[in-house]
Amino acid sequence: MKNLIFAITLILSINVCAQNEFENTNIFVRVYDLEGEKIGKGKILSILETSLQLYRKGESVKVMVNGIGSIKTKHSAGINVLVGAAIGATTMAILGAATAEPDAWVFLDIQEEKELPEQQLEELLFFLKILNLMK
Secondary structure (H helix, E strand, O other), X not given: OHHHHHXXXXXXXXXXXXXXXXXXXXXXXXEEOOOOOEEEEEEEEEEOOOEEEEEXXXXXXXXXXXXXXXEEOOOOHHHHXXXXXXXXXXXXXXXXXXXXXXXXXXXXXXXOOOOOOHHHHHHHHHHHHHHHHHO
């Protein structure tokens, strides 16, 4: 019975020691104070009981734990929407190009002079205006 209790105590004490380590320090964080103002940002260099040390652009910054109001690890929602839209647009463009008919107006042969119908010409001009606005 004593051996069983000793084995259980030994197993449980291993978990207590393992919780002091921080495995992944390659996480980008933004640190805010109690008023919500940003006081630091960078990758986590070390975590101590009294301070958080960040690394950014060759410099290390030490932030005291008692001054930290919140820590954010993710980007804002706008970045996620932009990345999703870019991936979706690229995928649909590739899919559309792969399934398009060879005689479609997008894939005109430059060497042949063909006259575009009025509606296709207007669509092409509209598309070119949009591209110029994005620059």
